Amino acid sequence: MPCYDARMNKIDLQRHADSLTILMRTMRRAKITIAALAFCAYGLAMWLWYRDAAWYALAVATIGYLAFRLMSPFVYRWASWRLCVQPAGAEAIRWLEGQCERRPRRLVLAEITERLIDDARV
Numbered sequence: 001m002p003c004y005d006a007r008m009n010k011i012d013l014q015r016h017a018d019s020l021t022i023l024m025r026t027m028r029r030a031k032i033t034i035a036a037l038a039f040c041a042y043g044l045a046m047w048l049w050y051r052d053a054a055w056y057a058l059a060v061a062t063i064g065y066l067a068f069r070l071m072s073p074f075v076y077r078w079a080s081w082r083l084c085v086q087p088a089g090a091e092a093i094r095w096l097e098g099q100c101e102r103r104p105r106r107l108v109l110a111e112i113t114e115r116l117i118d119d120a121r122v
Helices: 010-015 017-050 054-069 071-083 087-102 105-121
Strands: none
Touching (some): 010 017, 010 105, 017 071, 017 087, 071 087
């Protein structure tokens, strides 16, 4: 397994800080919404199960599971698409995609969250 210890350039990160903060907050809101909808889908599936509609319950639970499972890549693409409309946002997304070519996306996004979002709360 390769070692990913190369951190981002602090200057480049600060240059795109505003756009990346918007991206991360949009992704967080969308993930919370999808997780809540998936939880509601499981509740609906249980209700359908008790109403003796097992096939409908299975279908609803499967849709809820797939929505929750595919949430991260979908939310990233959707939030990136929304941000690319602005010129500064498009430049930040290009920089972020370059970072994701060198390291896994989850590590890049975790570092951005650590450096921008979590540092702002202190």
